[in-house]
Structure formats: C-alpha cells, structure tokens
Amino acid sequence: MKLNQSIAISENGFIFNPATGDSFTLNNTGMQVVSLLKSGKTIDDIKETLTAEYDVDTMILERYLQDFISDLKRNNLLLEE
Amino acid sequence: MECRKINVGITGLNNIDSPGPGMPVIRGIKESPCFDARIIGLAYDHLEPGIYMKEWVDKTYMIPYPSKGKDALFERIKEIHAREKLDLIIPNFDAELFSFIKLESQIDQLGIKTFLPTLEQFEERHKSNLPGYGKKYGVDVPKSEEAFSLNDLSNILRSFQFPVMVKGKYYDAYKAYSPEQAQAYFIKLSAKWGYPVIVQEFVDGTEVNVIALGDGKGNVISAVAMRKQYITDKGKAWGGVTISDVSMLELTHKIISQTKWRGGMELELIRTTDNKLYILEINPRIPAWVYLAVGAGQNLPEALVKLALGMEVKPYTSYEIGKMFIRYSWDMIVDIDMFSKLVTSGEL
Structure with missing residues (x-):
C-alpha cells in the first residue's frame, strides 16, 4: 500500500484530493500515521513506532490503526500497490 | 498588448x-x-x-x-x-x-x-434528447423520458424506480420519492417552463461539472473541472473547487471534438461510487460559476470574445487546481x- 501521490497534505493536518475535490482534517495522531506512510513506512513499522511512543494496549492500537487505514483506503487516499 | x-x-x-x-x-x-x-x-x-x-x-x-x-x-x-x-x-x-x-x-x-452553437447542436443536447445523444456519441447518460401530460407521467413512472428526478424544460429539477410528489412537481414545472417535463433516473454520486469553450471546429479552447462543495436548495453551487480529473476533461474533449461544439458550455456530471461518469445535462452556454475558471487561469469570456471577433485564440492547456469560489450576496x-x-x- 502507498499513499496517493496526488494528494496535498498541509502541516496542520488538512488533506486535499485534487482529483475529487474531497478534503479531510486529521488529528495529531492521524497526521503522524499519514506522515509515516508518506515517508515509506509499512503498517508494521508504524505500529512499532506508535507502540514505542504511546502508552497503549497493542490490541487496541491495532484495531484503531486498521480502522484508520480502512478510512484512508475508502477515501482513495491510500492505494493498493 | x-x-x-x-x-x-x-x-x-x-x-x-x-x-x-x-x-x-x-x-x-x-x-x-x-x-x-x-x-x-x-x-x-x-x-x-x-x-x-x-x-x-x-x-x-x-x-x-x-x-x-x-x-x-x-x-x-x-x-x-x-x-x-x-x-x-x-x-x-x-x-x-x-x-x-x-x-x-x-x-x-x-x-x-x-x-453560438448551431441550431442542431443546441437541439440535440436538450435534456429530453439526452438518451439519443448518449447513444450517438457513446457517453453514459441516465435513463430519461419526456412527459407532456399527467397521463404520460403516470405511464412513464411505471418503468422507473423511485426516487426519480423531475426536471423543467430549461431549468429547475426536483427529486420525487412517490408518484404524488412527481405529479406535484410536474404541475409546478410545466406551469413555469412549459412542456415537456423530463423524468430522469436518479443517479447517486458526487456532482461535478466542467465549463468549456469549443471553437466550432472540434477544438477545446478552454476546459475547467469543478466539484460543487455547497449546493443551495435550488441546486446551485454556492461554493466549488477546481479539480484535476483527467476522465472529466477527456469526456469534454470527446464531446466537443465529436459535435464540433461552438461556444460556451457546461457539462453537469455525476460520478458514481463505482467511479462511472454520467452526463446529467449539457447546458449550451457559459455557467454562472465561470469566474472560477478565470480565477484558475482560463479567462473563458475573453477567449469567447476573441473567437466571436475572429481573433486568434490559443487553447488553454492547464489551470490551477484547488482554487475555490465562494458566492456571496450583497x-x-x-x-x-x-x-x-x-x-x-x-x-x-
């Protein structure tokens, strides 16, 4: 999976998809995940990074992360390679 | 200059x-x-x-x-x-x-x-002629039929699933969820715009539009794609943003080159969830959101004036993506x- 290269991401967490006109806002965690995806990290890498950084149960983190990844895919922000 | x-x-x-x-x-x-x-x-x-x-x-x-x-x-x-x-x-x-x-x-x-477009170009893209237009030029259009009376309307509605769009000859469109609602809209629209009233299959998706200018020889002089961001109760865009949608622009080029469209036009499109583009209407003139095209780098009115006066016009090839218009009243x-x-x- 890779981030849709055409989307514009601003530092304040605003995402604009120029192909559809859709726009989204991300919270800090969402922005962190998208930034890691943008830098080429895999989902496993991201899971590892977040687990190390936050005091969170691994199962809960995985569930939320998968939900977020599904949202990104559904909105054409994350594409299958 | x-x-x-x-x-x-x-x-x-x-x-x-x-x-x-x-x-x-x-x-x-x-x-x-x-x-x-x-x-x-x-x-x-x-x-x-x-x-x-x-x-x-x-x-x-x-x-x-x-x-x-x-x-x-x-x-x-x-x-x-x-x-x-x-x-x-x-x-x-x-x-x-x-x-x-x-x-x-x-x-x-x-x-x-x-x-201006020729009379043939003007007539064939009428809402009521859209199915024939789709067939002739190989573009997807929703199923549409013309109703000239309430009796016509009842017969037509038998072959449609609700909701349906009920549209005036020139302007206005309503979504009807029942035969009774469709009849009420038929009466309202026929009184305002005359006959026929058009019954159109409702296609669910995102409303997107293209403004374009054809030179009458099959060339696209200007084309800008826009996604409506806010739609009023009259169905008009109150805010919109320019988008980079290759398939919308390809469709515009296809229509203009095939029809040799002359003048300004607006394509009203729906992009369905399975990513298919349907033409809902082809308006034979410049739309009210034309200033977004100007703001995004394509002065379409200027190009139209040049064409009308027989001046040389270079086709625009790009525009700024992510430019928005927000309408206001004063x-x-x-x-x-x-x-x-x-x-x-x-x-x-």
Missing part, C-alpha cells in the same frame, strides 16, 4: 440566488488586457441586480421576453445597436438562445458578432429614481 475598444451586449444580469452568468462574464471581459469594453446590459426584468452595478455595466436596455418572439427581439436589438454600435452580443440564458441562434445571420448583417442601495427611469424609459 494593444487594447481593443469594444461594445458588448450581455444578458443574464440576474445576479440573484440562482444567478445568471452575465456578471461573471463581464468580470472576465473587464479584466482582459486585450479589451477596453463598454458593457451594454440587456435585461428582461427591472430588478436584475447587474442593471444597477454601474461599475460593471455601463448602460442597460430592457429587451422583450423570449415569449414575445424573435422578431420583437430583433427590432429591439436594431434600436439598441443604432445607439450603441454593438460589436458583439453574448446571450447567457438557455431560454433565449433559440431566438438568438435563429437571428444569428440577421444580427451578423447588422455588424454584430455572436459565438445588498445595494439604489435610488428609486434609477428604478423609475428604467421602468418608464426601458433603459438606464
């Missing part, structure tokens, strides 16, 4: 909640470095706001409603031309286009240019003397 002085007659000064395209067309022309334009407004109603916007419209004349016939319109144009020496006229309403297209050669003989304070002068003399 040499700045050419021109006198331009423009309709569609109704800058109201369901605005005509006149004012944004004027903005585009006034901002052009190629022209020093005197704008002659041609109005149907005394309260069209553009009449009173003197910084944009230099002079306005009332003209007869299309229902008065093309001869009455031609006589009025001759009177106005005798005083204003018009170089061209840009009509901006669907309902008046038939008369202007019919009068094109007569108006041309007066020395006034226009840049109360003007106008002296009653201006209104009374217009009402009594037919000009201001």
